[in-house]
Every structure is written in C-alpha cells, then in structure tokens.
Amino acid sequence: MDAREHDLHLLHITGDERRSFEEKRWIFILLILSPLIGFTATYAVQLTQAVQEPYVIYLYPVLAPVMLGALLWNLLGGYSRLAERIAVVVQVALALLHNLSFALQPTLPDSPSFVGSASYWTLVLNACVILLLVPVRRAAWLVVTLYLVCVALPWTLNFDVFRPYLGAMIRTQGGVLSVLLAILCLAWYRQRYVERAREALMLRQLATTDLFAVRPDLSADLSAERAGGTVAGPAGRPSTDDPIRSART
Numbered sequence: 001m002d003a004r005e006h007d008l009h010l011l012h013i014t015g016d017e018r019r020s021f022e023e024k025r026w027i028f029i030l031l032i033l034s035p036l037i038g039f040t041a042t043y044a045v046q047l048t049q050a051v052q053e054p055y056v057i058y059l060y061p062v063l064a065p066v067m068l069g070a071l072l073w074n075l076l077g078g079y080s081r082l083a084e085r086i087a088v089v090v091q092v093a094l095a096l097l098h099n100l101s102f103a104l105q106p107t108l109p110d111s112p113s114f115v116g117s118a119s120y121w122t123l124v125l126n127a128c129v130i131l132l133l134v135p136v137r138r139a140a141w142l143v144v145t146l147y148l149v150c151v152a153l154p155w156t157l158n159f160d161v162f163r164p165y166l167g168a169m170i171r172t173q174g175g176v177l178s179v180l181l182a183i184l185c186l187a188w189y190r191q192r193y194v195e196r197a198r199e200a201l202m203l204r205q206l207a208t209t210d211l212f213a214v215r216p217d218l219s220a221d222l223s224a225e226r227a228g229g230t231v232a233g234p235a236g237r238p239s240t241d242d243p244i245r246s247a248r249t
Contacts, residue, residue, distance in 0.1 A: 024132070025074050031129055032071045036064065042118075055101040055119070063094075084133045091126040092146060098122045099150040103157045120176040123150055127180055131187040140184050147180055 043060040046052050070087075102119040127143045134142065151173050154162045162169055 025077070027132065029071060029074045031132070032067050032074070035125060036067045036071065039064065039067075051107060053101070053107060053118075054105055055098050059097065088130055088133050088142075091129050092142070095119075095123045095126040095146055095150060099153050100157075103153040106154070106158065106161060117172060120150070120172060123147065124176060124179055124183070128183060131183065136184075136187045136191040139187065143180060143184065147177065 039056075039060060042056055043064075046056045098119040099122075102117050106117075123146065127146070130142060131139045133139075154169065
C-alpha cells in the first residue's frame, strides 16, 4: 500500500506538502467556526419563536458538541484522511436531513410569491465542504446527485402542500442550482490551477538540477572520453558517443 494513503505519512511530510495540509486545516477551522456561530444564533432565535423548525431545535444539541470537538481537534493540529471521509458522509447526511425536514414540515409564508428555505443554503454550504474534501470529478457527481434528491423531496413527499408555491419553489431551487454550478466551475478551475502549478514546479526543478552532480559516474565517463578513447560501460560494454546513453546501458 502506498505510504501516502496512510495517516502516519502525515507525520513525516515537510516543505510545500506540509504547508498545503496546514492551509487546508485552517480552512476547515473557518468552515466549522462560521456555521457554528450562525447555527448558534439561529437556535437562540428559534427558542423565542412560536413556530420552530424541528431540524434546528432537535439537531443543534447533537451537532454543536461535534462541531466544537472538530474545531478543537483541528486547532490542536489533528488531521486524518479517515476523518475527511467521515466528514463527507456527515455533510451528505446533514443536507438530506435538513431538506427532509423541510419537505415533511415546511415553514411556508402566507404569500406564495416567495419561499426562502434555509435547507437549500445548507446544501450549498455542504457542497462547498465536499468540494474541499473530495477530488473535483467525484465531488461534482456527488453534489449534483445530492441536489437532485433534495429538490425532489418536497414534490415527492408533500406535493399538495407545495403546489401553491410552485413558482416560488422553482425560483428558489433554480437560484441554488446557479450558485452550485458557479461553485463547481470555481472548483474545476482551482483543480486545473493546482495541476499547472505542480507541472511548472516540476519543470523548474528539472531545469535547475545538475545531471552530472546527481550522477557522478557520468561526469567521470565524459572526462575519460574527452581524454581520448572509448571507455567501458558499467557492464563492460563499450560506451557510445553519448555519455548519458552509455551510463544507462
């Protein structure tokens, strides 16, 4: 098994690779801290309202300690690829639970001209986290599938309730789709930028690498050939005019 697939590999990384993991860790901290603050404020407001959203009231007491633990773990330098996979599963589950709660017990306005469901914007936040944790191609398929399921839930489970809000629901769902497509485009561009940056770094390293310093036997063979004659290769075969080729043979 490749050592890079194991979490212990992270204990030995240095240089640019370590800086990359450190930057990702601080991004995770911000992604945990921002929703935690917003979720806490929403929960405090929901406690004072007559109509309460079940997703917020029942899930916050469970989710808040988990988010605080993840925040503390990242602040202390924790990182694990297994934790990334678990985080992806949690993001998918949260998006489905919130949209399922909205589909079964919706909080709809008196006027059917506007529907502003927080469940769809929770989906956008979950999609951003998934795109950071999963390679962009697989993440795109996962986000698109998750969006289609969340969009279908209200019409499949509670069509009669949402039918008067058809136009407003289409606008809301279409707006979320536009935001998700923009995020997917940015994620694809980021992936291409990272690939090009790695290629440029590799070419720069090759351009600044002294081949004869890496292979001292090549410089010795070249000096011997210049001194006058064909020298034997490593296996006793005569060298060719190309010192690099003779060293390889």
